[in-house]
Structure formats: C-alpha cells, structure tokens
Amino acid sequence: MIWAVILAGGSGSRFWPLSTPSNPKQLLPLTGSESTAEQAVSRLEGLVPRERILIVTGPALADRLIRVLDLPRENVLVEPRAASTGPALVWATFEAQRRDPAAQVLSLHADWAIREADSFRHTAAQALSTALRHKRLVTVGIVPTRPETGFGYIVPGKSLDESARTVSRFAEKPDAATALDLMASGALWNSGLFAWSAGVLLDEVRRHTDEIAPHLALLQHGDVAGFFAAVTAVSIDVGLLERSAAVAVVPGRFTWDDVGTWDALPRVRPRDAHGNAVVGPVYLLDTDDCVVWSNGDPIVVSGVKDLVIVHAHGRILVMPRRQAADLKTILDRLPPEIRDLP
C-alpha cells in the first residue's frame, strides 16, 4: 500500500519574527488561508488515506500537528533529536514497513507551496509506479521556470521508460552562471519529493549509508532513542541518493516552491498590481515588489522597493528581499533576548 511521510521539522528561523520554534513556517498560512502542513495533507487526498500518512517532527510540535492535521497520534513520529533528513526518512520508512511489509513510500515536506494539486498527484503516482517497476529510488525533478540559485538540481541520464530517466548527477545549490547552464541543459530542481518501496530503500541504505546502516538493528529492537543517538546526521541526498546507482528521476510539471525565505512569498501568494505580497493591516503607497506582513500593528509603507517588512511577536524586521536567504546570519548577530522567540 502507499504511505506518505511528511517531514515537518525545522527550527522556525527562516520567517523570523513570524515563525518561531513553537510556530514554525509549516504551521503558518504562508501561501493562503491554510498552513502549508494542512495543505500537504489535503493535497494527498485520493492518493494516500490519512491513516497511512506519517509525520516526522520534533517534540515541540507533535501535539500541535496532531491537532491541526487531525491525524492519529501513532502516525506522528517524534524525533528525539534533529539529524537531517537521512535518519528521519529511514526511520519513517522502517516504521511504514513494520506496519505494512509491502509499503511503498512517498516522501515530502510540510512547507511546500504547490499550485496544481492534480498534476502533483499524477506525478507522485507515476514516481511510485516507477519505483515499483524499476526497483529504484525515484526523485521528482521539477522543470525549472527560472535559474534559481537557492535549489539543488538533478541532471537526468539515460531513459528508463517513456517518463523516467536515470540520474547522471546531483548538483548542489549553484551560482548564477551555473544555474543558467543547468537550466539550459535540461537539469531539474531537486524538490525532495521522492518515492520508493520500503524494502528497496532499506537495502540501499545498508549498502551505502555508513552513517545510518550499522544502527538499523536499534530500530528493529524498538530503540528509537538509541538509533538517533547513534546515527550521524546526514541528508538523504548526500547520505544515499548521491551514492546509490539505483536512482531515477521523473519530471514534475507542477508549480513547486519550498517557500524557503520571505523572498519566496510573492511567488506563492496573490500579488497586488505593483508586485507586492501583503498580509494584515498594511497600507502601501508608491511601493513595489515588497513583502509586508503584519500580525500586529498597522504598517504604512511609502516609496520603497524590494523590501521585506514584518511585524509579529513583538518584533519588527526591515531588510531587502535579496537578504532574505541570509536571515539566519542576521539573527546570529542579534542579542539572544531580541532574537529568541517562544
């Protein structure tokens, strides 16, 4: 049967001061009236029933996610520590297989914005069938619409069938010139949407992932805490996909964004006639291409361009949109009592 694993970790700093550790971006209505986590679940409707959706998250968010997403408590997997996507996906896949030995797993993230849900479901189903047919770890590569430097890329190799291809290589976040070359040569964005049979994933982990494989026995004995204490933090991309020969890619033609920074909002929300993405009591005059969000006081903005302006949780942030990707660095330079939000 088909299972979905939704990764819902994250420290909540990328949308500071709106996102906080107890209210990280996946629980915020960044793209519309629902949170992206709610959208991630409802987008699976017709493909995966709720009782086969597993959420991986940290201790701080488990209760809120159970409540907000209306999922059975046993479907929320609480990581004892954040150790990147490798251990999280291995644990969740192991858990799916324990409940259903023939489990096929779809891996996704709680903070995506996807416009065409039908196309998403069609592609996800295709990825699952490719995974089953070719016994491969299948990545969905999004057809790029711009030479984005904030995403990783997948360079496809030879054809496996009418839609799937092997993976020639993964390219990490490129510089601007490389991003143009990648896009021109047909490379695809590495979305993090993956499909595999549980058995194939765990076999490949045993073969390639020294950071995790020696500790799988701890999971078999039900010692999740021991497993997370023993593994080395590693992403599924670096720890497995880049090492395995059994990888494939299918193209995704839906609009996808990981809503990684404040700068992404105008791509995933309705914009006004001047390109601004605005939420809350905000009054713009002669202002273009800004992101202005108030959960607090009215914000009056006049005569500026390309800024992020936010009031939330008793903090005000003003920065250029081009600095949004460096927000973590900005926060590191602040006094903890200003930066740290509950």
Added chain:
Amino acid sequence: MIWAVILAGGSGSRFWPLSTPSNPKQLLPLTGSESTAEQAVSRLEGLVPRERILIVTGPALADRLIRVLDLPRENVLVEPRAASTGPALVWATFEAQRRDPAAQVLSLHADWAIREADSFRHTAAQALSTALRHKRLVTVGIVPTRPETGFGYIVPGKSLDESARTVSRFAEKPDAATALDLMASGALWNSGLFAWSAGVLLDEVRRHTDEIAPHLALLQHGDVAGFFAAVTAVSIDVGLLERSAAVAVVPGRFTWDDVGTWDALPRVRPRDAHGNAVVGPVYLLDTDDCVVWSNGDPIVVSGVKDLVIVHAHGRILVMPRRQAADLKTILDRLPPEIRDLP
C-alpha cells in the same frame, strides 16, 4: 523689560506616528532627553525670566505645557483657533505691552534645535538692542551651512551698524539651484527668531496688515475670541515683515534647525558611525544614514540606506528620508482610522 513669546502650536503630523495632536513634536525629546519646548525655555535662562515668557498654543496643549514648562498659568495664551503666526504674535505682543508698556519682545518657536545656547543668547540680545536703537522689526538670519530648500531666506541690504543690515527681500523656500545662488550671495536662513519693541510692532501692523489691524480694538476690549474670529490667517512674514520698510536683519552664527521632518533628526541628534540616528530598542546591521525610532517593539534593520522607520502609538512607518517632507501628503492618503491618533 524683555519678554519672550514662544509659539507652540502645530498639528502634530510631521513626526507621525510619534507626534500626535495631544503629543506634538515640541513636546517630544527629538533632540535629546528634554523636549524642544523645555529646551526653548531653559535656553532663555539669564536673558528672560520665566514670569516674562509667554507661550502661545492651542486648547489641547495648554495644560500639558503649563505642567511641563513650569510656567504661570496666565503666561500661556490659548488661541481659540490656529490662524498662523501673524495673529498669534500680534496678540502675544499686545499682551506683553498690556502688562509692561515698554515691553521688548523676542519671538521664537518651541520646536527648534539650537546647539550653542550662549551664541543664541548673544545674538538675541543683539537683535533686541538693534530693535530698540533703530526702532525696527529685527529678524535673525542664520548663516547657512548648506543650500537647504526647506527654509525661507533673507537677502540683507545696506548696513545699519556694525552688525545689523536692512532687508533687501525675503525669498520663500527655493528650488535647489536658487538655494545655491542665495547661499553664494550671502543670503541668510529666516529662522523665525525676531525681536521688536511692542509699540513698533503694533504701529507697523496698523500700517501694513489689513488682515489684522482693523480688529485690534477687539483685543483692547479683551475680546480675544472675537479677535481670532475676525482676523484672516496670515503669517507674520507675509502679513508684515515682507511689507514693512522698518525691517532689519542681524546674522546668527549658532547651529539652528527647525526639526521640521524626520529627515532632520540626524542633524540634531548624535549619529552612530554609519550616520544613523537611532532611538529606542533598535538593532542595525549594515545600515547607513537611517532614522529609526521605536517607542514600541524592537526594530531589526539590515542592509538598507536612507530610510525612516518608526514604531509608535501602535503604528509602523517605513519611507525614504527624502519623502519625509511629504509626510502630510502620505497621511492624507491613509484611511482616517489608521492616520488619526489621539
């Protein structure tokens, strides 16, 4: 005896949202820890005793000014309506003369920033003695330090004595090219610091100011409300000084600013090493030449230049410094419930 008249009207919109009708800029600590109104009074120490300082203001501010400035109640003259500086100064001069027939009057504003108080007092005394000696209305012209387009200018004429000159003409707020010409030709800023003998002022008003002169009898009968209802609003500059032949100018070499807009703050406050003027819990990173004021929440600003950013009275304002002079226009475009503050 020497009297001082301090004009302390104003609608409180130029420093929105910090200034409000009940807390206008002259009551704000714009230049330091004291309000500019308090500084206006203490700056007169040694020149004019408190019992001979008259304040002209509106009904909303009278009680606060009496309390803050520690003045006798009868020295606060409450205008029934705002009618520009002409009627205000005529009434206050009339009132000084009523209490002291030989009154000499110094006219100043409650919202000035003046750095060198000694030089100010020296120049004020000189203007008063010029007024007495030559029976003229004496303006103090500030020696300009930049081709400011936000001030009016005084073009001096022929010498009256070692320091005073006649006034060739007044030039209203000039464009940038004209300001450069004015500065190069020795024109001085029209500060609004004036000195006159009460009798001379009232004679000149009778001769030149049709907007006011016919209604002086109402003042003589103690009917202040009738006087303000009857007069036409007119500034002392347009209504009298530009028309009278009995005008003189003495140069002022102290640092003077009317703190007319948010943009003025970096001129009248200490700046940080990057040219920013900052008040309240403000955290600046890679930010230059900004004005950032918080009476409310902490403001984090990164990577911007030449902006005004304010949080006060439950409102946030973000605009370029060059728009500060147009703040009234910005406010006119806002919904009243956002703009109007108590």
